[in-house]
Amino acid sequence: MTDVARLAGVSHQTVSRVINGSPHVRPQTRERVLKAMLELGYRPNSVARALVTGRSNTLGVVSFDTTLYGPASTLFGIERAAHEAGYFIIVASLRALDRSSVADAVERLRRHGVDGILVIAPQVEAADALLHAPGDAPLVAVEAGPDRGVPVVAVDQIGGAASATRHLLDLGHGTVWHIAGPPDFLEARQRLEGWRTTLETAGAEAPRPLTGDWSPRAGYDLGRRLSRNHDVTAVFVANDQMALGVLRAMHESGRRIPDDLSIVGFDDIPEARYFLPPLTTVRQDFDELGSRSVHLLLRIMSDGDRLLSSPHVEPELIVRASTSVMHRAR
Amino acid sequence: MTDVARLAGVSHQTVSRVINGSPHVRPQTRERVLKAMLELGYRPNSVARALVTGRSNTLGVVSFDTTLYGPASTLFGIERAAHEAGYFIIVASLRALDRSSVADAVERLRRHGVDGILVIAPQVEAADALLHAPGDAPLVAVEAGPDRGVPVVAVDQIGGAASATRHLLDLGHGTVWHIAGPPDFLEARQRLEGWRTTLETAGAEAPRPLTGDWSPRAGYDLGRRLSRNHDVTAVFVANDQMALGVLRAMHESGRRIPDDLSIVGFDDIPEARYFLPPLTTVRQDFDELGSRSVHLLLRIMSDGDRLLSSPHVEPELIVRASTSVMHRAR
DNA sequence: GCGCTAGATGTGACCGCTAACGTGCCGCCG
């Protein structure tokens, strides 16, 4: 910067003004400075700037180390929104899920000088850990979080599960079975809850839910179990990958979908539409989720208000060919 | 830091020494400093440290804005490896693909003070852009890159495509059809090349390849076209998502897999194993890819050697139920 | 012609840390 100033015959401060677009620089001076910068191949050093301003234009994202479709897509959505707002994203992923590793990741990001932090914390424990995180950085929980104390941006899982369940009931099925996700995932719990209360409201009996780990493999194993029970005519599966496993299990058992059995998934992964048969599922708009979280965080950063929150992102039921009216002759 | 020094009754430099684990501090002094740090809730400011040392412990990743399985998984692999090496990852994703936007992303990362840069650049154009990128930061191309001038870590696409094709030939198919990825993807080109040369070597005639855009939808559309041609008994599809579309198209046309038609995909996405039928495919080890790129980058950073390279990561053919010996009575 | 004001530019200080060197002390050796 000093070199540029010297070459342009001005002070370093004027160079700084040019960089920051200050209006108090004569066009002619600005030109000279710009030319000098170009000539010397000068690049402003944002580390130095961050040191003095205290702002780094960087947002930290704590993410559970996973390639699950949801968190991965959310991360991309966040990146996109942050980019548009002129922010960089710096990622700290978690190996373990205990309280201290979440706190540790938050701490590392803070030290690194991020202006705000987004935590993709689908697990209950991770969400709780946020309450004990080092306190003085703006922070938003994405996808799930503790009930209060931390602003949360999330998809309405209960509503999504309810619409899936209701869809199946509306098709004439007496009741709906459920393959849930792992109970340490808040989303899994909420989908379970949405399913259960919908059944109860409709006066239908809720069968005992089965529990998987989100993987197609789990869906397959549990699907085989369900396939032996010919009372089962409708299944709401907590995510598309497990639903794929169920599809496969049913196919192997000779149970036709949707003729013998209707299935609904959750997520609407890109493949879902091409499953055999195409899967009815609940779409989550992860892009919107990421975008809202970033904007909420930015608002908190500028307002200083720690307790803002954002309305739920509404999921959408996508009806395809894996569900149909119940017409087994029984 | 000054406060800590004062409270501990030492100079700020001694505090610095404690932080950096210098051996030239008496245990007793160290204790006092540590206690003072704790008491004041002191956190070292890594921005200030980065400013003076010129190293930020941060690696930049330029990534094409996509949720394609490959790039996304690679990103996670990179994050994991970087984390283990004590580095943070900062992501700059690309919207457009022209030369200048790649250069721009690299530039932005440099300004931000990253110590080195990884570019996930599967597209030919992006790869070429690297040659014109601002030159003085250690940089590694991941997944694909220009032939030379930039160190590259990649999977052996040609070898993978060859083993897929050979597998089909070995099963007795006279020739193998190919659904390729978009030609601006280097991987797509290489898989095409591996397929073609394998056929040529075997003396089989190469049918005209079809071209899709990686999506299940494209696979479906092209699959329908192929389904009308009853000469087709074996298809090598350039990725699993398109293969899924093909599977579906064949199913609709009543062509049984693998009895009438064998299909091989590429990637081994988690779902592939649960397709109907389970998909024979070529697995890429993205974790290994990410890890190797990070280590290569770190080596370049410490050695100063710009032209190191890394051997190909070898893909692995996973044989499942979508391929079988040709046994059409024709 | 003079004083005043606003705009353009320059001058330190400082952000929080580390590198390089300086200083006092002790123990060891010849």
Place this chain on the structure above:
DNA sequence: CGGCGGCACGTTAGCGGTCACATCTAGCGC
């Protein structure tokens, strides 16, 4: 017993910017 080297610690000077303020110039009204 003097000198020398190593250890523990302190002092000073930046890293590359921005902020707050001082200074200088030109334009304006009277």
